[in-house]
Amino acid sequence: MTKVKICGLMEKEHVEIAVQAGADAIGFVFAPSKRKVTIEKARELAKAVPPEVWKIGVFVNPTKEELLTAIQEVPLDYIQYHGQETPDFVQTNNLPSIKALSVQNEVDVLQAKKYETDFYLFDAPGTNYQGGSGEVFDWKLMEVNNIPTEKIILAGGLNPYNVKFAIEKVTPFMVDVSSGVERDGRKDSELIQTFIRAVKDGGVE
16 A cells, blocks of 8 residues: 655644554655754654654755754654755765655656665655645656656645545655645645545545
8 A cells, every 4th residue: 555654744733643644654854944843843743753654854955964963863764865965975875765856857757767765756846945846747757767666755746636646647655745735834634634544545535
């Protein structure tokens, strides 16, 4: 069954709701974003996350020192590289990792081949920030890659009403949502529950 990551969580209430509803991963954003949290805040939120649920830190062009601090102090299970990090930077850090790629064309999808990482997250291009635009990209572009589906995380404009179709088209290991479970720029408990139910139970009418 496709796994679910709820990203950009900033409040304990929403972390608890996501975990109770069956989220497989929680994302904390440390990069410039309206959803940015501090290490201290993420550490506090992480106390509500059981060991079997991954804690993923989202970074844009971080230093190695920033990564090591976060992975140890929160603690985190995975680093999500969401900037212009080079394949060498990702490889030499040798941390459990996810490389995010903004997709506008087939060339963008094929960039994944350059990276040695645990997972590849395919996202729509950002607007003011890297990612988090709430827009979908053309899922047909994913047909050009031969990356094992168990390494693919799909993001970009997903919501409770289109995620079932997205899963049918791409068959990813995991889907990742942030703005799609928000109302007026804030996470919404009902939408978080509805999104997870759409993935786990097969759709929302």
